[in-house]
Amino acid sequence: LVIGEKDQEDYLEKNFEKLFGKVNLVRSGENYLEIIAPGLSKGAALEKLCKKENIDISKVISVGDNMNDYELITKAGHGFCVANGNKKLIEMCDNVSVSNDENAIEYIVNWALENL
Secondary structure (H helix, E strand, C coil): CEECCHHHHHHHHHHHHHHHCCCEEEEEECCEEEEECCCCCHHHHHHHHHHHHCCCHHHCEEEECCHHHHHHHHHCCEEEECCCCCHHHHHHCCEECCCHHHCHHHHHHHHHHHHC
16 A cells, blocks of 8 residues: 555556556555555455355445445445545446445445345
8 A cells, every 4th residue: 555645646556567567556545556466356355255155246235435446346236336435436336325424334225125
């Protein structure tokens, strides 16, 4: 995890691979840049867990708020971004809940009770 100013992180994001080799870089906040080994993500972990526990991933509900949650949200059958999450992530998601300050989990549970 790199914590720094946006311009520093922009530079790293643009030049990291030629400086240090192949990795996944994911923004997880305004000043946070995560460095992750190739093939690893929250979504990959969800897939592995579902396979191990014999859970149908299409029946899983996930929720996130930043770009490090993108694969988690898209791999689950029902992925949500909270309304006060990363604007780019909100645009990419099919489901948006209320903000995490407005009881997002309660909103999602109620949605599931009504729709699933």
